[in-house]
Amino acid sequence: MFPTHSPLERIRIFFSSRQPLPVLILINVAIWISILLVSNFAFLFSSPEAGSDGSYKINLLTQIQDFLAVPANTSSLLAKPWTLITYMFLHIDFFHILFNMLWLWWFGNIFVQYLSQRQLLGTYFFGGIAGALLYVAAFNAFPVFEIARESAIALGASASVLAIVVAISFYVPEYTIHMLFFGPVKIKYIAIISIVLDVLMLSSSNSGGHIAHLGGALWGFLWIKMIPGADPTKIFQPFFEFGKQGSFKFKRRKFKVYHNEKPLTDDDYNKNKVAKQKKMDAILDKISRSGYDSLTREEKELLFSTSKKK
Numbered sequence: 001m002f003p004t005h006s007p008l009e010r011i012r013i014f015f016s017s018r019q020p021l022p023v024l025i026l027i028n029v030a031i032w033i034s035i036l037l038v039s040n041f042a043f044l045f046s047s048p049e050a051g052s053d054g055s056y057k058i059n060l061l062t063q064i065q066d067f068l069a070v071p072a073n074t075s076s077l078l079a080k081p082w083t084l085i086t087y088m089f090l091h092i093d094f095f096h097i098l099f100n101m102l103w104l105w106w107f108g109n110i111f112v113q114y115l116s117q118r119q120l121l122g123t124y125f126f127g128g129i130a131g132a133l134l135y136v137a138a139f140n141a142f143p144v145f146e147i148a149r150e151s152a153i154a155l156g157a158s159a160s161v162l163a164i165v166v167a168i169s170f171y172v173p174e175y176t177i178h179m180l181f182f183g184p185v186k187i188k189y190i191a192i193i194s195i196v197l198d199v200l201m202l203s204s205s206n207s208g209g210h211i212a213h214l215g216g217a218l219w220g221f222l223w224i225k226m227i228p229g230a231d232p233t234k235i236f237q238p239f240f241e242f243g244k245q246g247s248f249k250f251k252r253r254k255f256k257v258y259h260n261e262k263p264l265t266d267d268d269y270n271k272n273k274v275a276k277q278k279k280m281d282a283i284l285d286k287i288s289r290s291g292y293d294s295l296t297r298e299e300k301e302l303l304f305s306t307s308k309k310k
Contacts, residue, residue, distance in 0.1 A: 020121040021108040025101050028157055032091045035064055061092060069153035070132045072139035072208065088128035090155040100157045103165065110175060110187065111168040114274055118240055120164065122233025123223060127163020127216040134215030135208055145208075154208050159216030162198075166191045166220030172274075191217075 015022045042060050070087040071077050077084075091097035111120050135154050139145040145152070168175075169191035176184045195217050198210040223232070283299050 019112075020117045020124075021104070021112060024108075024121070024124055025104060028089055028091065028097060028101060028104075031089050032097050035061070035090075035092070039064075065090070065092070065153055065155060069155040070135070072136055072145070072149040072152040072154070074136065074140060077136060084129050084132050085125070087132060087153075087155045088124075088157050088160045091157070092155070096156055096158075100161050104157065104161045106177075107161070107165045107168060107187075110172075110177075111164055113277065114168065114172055115270055118236050119231070119233045121239070122231075122236045123163050123167050123220060124157075124160040125236075126223065126232065127167075127219045128157065128160035130163070130219035131159025131212035131215035134218070135212040138211045139208065148208075152208055154212050156209070158209065159212040161216070162194060162213050163216040163220035163223075165194065166217045167224045170221055170224050 015026065039060050067080070068083060068086040068090045070083040071080065091100065108120060111123075132154060139149040139152060165187075169187045173186065173188035175187045177187060177190075179185050195214065198213045198217070201207075201210045204210065226232070279302060283295065283302065286294060286299070
């Protein structure tokens, strides 16, 4: 029998792997907790007059948002260019970060089954930046936002997460997950429904957020169509190279060494990975239909070697 782990053990293993996916989740959660603690301590140590109505806490949160969230006003953005990055790690509302991190966990794990951790990291950042730029462009292009653009800000990882969702959904559109109350659903439909809902909600009170979501989705779709011809996420490779000796612990994907042959490219690796996954799916289907004894020797060896790597 293959070794199994409890849900808590699987979570511990996941977050101790030091790969980009768990690191991104941990950074988002750590920043949210830090902001919550700082604002609550500030409230406790404020004067009775300032703290009686919670205004001191609200003012502090406003200052944090102004410094880290991406502004719609172009002059403010030029003065705070770092917000194109920091906004995608900033959450204030509990349910905002909860749903973003759940989606990042679910679809991030599907993503790295077929693509690399480096590509996930790049999609997160590029998707977030694309969402921010579309948000700023829309607020400065459409008359309806003329008044709001002076003070409007965007925050949260939603654009980054939706970029990952859309990218992997169009890379393996037939991938199926089982959803409570719905049963088996192909992930391409989840991505399409998410995009449609964002379009339908453009006139809501959170129109800026939905525009940013669409920017992230657009990046995810365009990027997955770029590869294998072009892959801008390659600029993140130095983080993995530095991990050999420096403080970054992202593990580089392992390649087999073939003498007198060219090393595998990312695209070759991903194709091999998909092919192996299809073989494993076929073997598991055969076991469910006819039992383990129906496997050939080669199929048993592949099943055993794959289980040892997990």
